[in-house]
Amino acid sequence: MPLPSAYCPNYYSIDDILATQERSPSKFLLNVPKMGKLNPSEGEIDLKAGTTLELPTWLVLEICTGRQPIVMPDLPKIYKESYREILKADACATFKTRFRQLMDLADNSISDPSVQQRLDTLERRLFRDSYNARTKLNAWLIESGATIEAANMVVNHKKRKRIDVEDLIN
Amino acid sequence: MDPDEVEYLGEKQFISIIPTFNSNTIHLISGGDVGPFRASIPVRVPLWMAINLKQQQKCKIQQPDWMEVEKLEKIKEDEKSSRTFTEMPSEHYMIEGKLILGCASDDIPRADEIRTIIKDIWDIRMSKIRSSVDTLVKNTGSYAGVDNLTIMEINSIRPILPHALDQIYRIKATRKQLRIQSQGTTTFLSNTRHSTSFNTAS
Structure with missing residues (x-):
């Protein structure tokens, strides 16, 4: 691929x-x-x-x-100078910093189109690919009558709750 | 790869069943010969065949050695306390767990508990994968050991990790190329057509 x-x-x-x-x-x-x-x-x-x-x-x-x-x-x-600070003067560094957020976004499959608009073209493509792969994996995990799943207690536990996407971006 | 394809690979794993029928040896194109089947004598068959026979009610599946609550609890504790990945009892533990518990939960004692523990182990390992992928990308590590990771787990970080590493490589390669070019040219406005960098210094 x-x-x-x-x-x-x-x-x-x-x-x-x-x-x-x-x-x-x-x-x-x-x-x-x-x-x-x-x-x-x-x-x-x-x-x-x-x-x-x-x-x-x-x-x-x-x-x-x-x-x-x-x-x-x-x-x-x-x-320009002022933007260089934002970019940390290096495309590579920026990409690396944003990568974790990108990965989290793709994994926490939320169909929120506004999330994608904050990514650039390259990131959006990575996001789309990995989002699709993640969706497939999740589908595989829950398909077939008997699911392998975490106990209800664990799912409801606060620590395991889905991360808020808004916080990730900002 | 799709998870389904990984599942297909995992279905070649051999497990033990107790058939309820008699049959001669079956010659398989891949995986060799299976059988002969004698009623109530255990025999080892590929997972896909065990599932198929179970669906036809022609066998009982014997749980693999590791599929016991105590052993899995131990694995889970080891996995929790270890910083690296511990060795899994089976190269395809997730697939075996899912398929066997999916169709033969009546043959497995305490199936529900096993199901939960397997999922717990999976979750612990997934979060480890995510944090180590992050460290790898941030620290510009040039390689990553994937010891003791199962295929399904490795597949879960595709395509994002290889693609991201590709991009990092791509950005770095361009930078290197520019440096080589700028060494050959004294000023920015030189005659070389290839010089596409912008005037930064002067």
């Missing part, structure tokens, strides 16, 4: 293509004739050097390299 995602930037990966739609602020280094409409607030025909615009990443990647770069990309907002 391979995870159908690209493992490194991949030309054919839909996820990667969609990710390049994200905008990043970039500063123009040259005057660009006839492209004033990209910056409607100025109302001029030509785009002047020094203008800062948010351009999609796929465009920036093309025009920031080469012999004569047209724009100078800036760090996207989500990687």
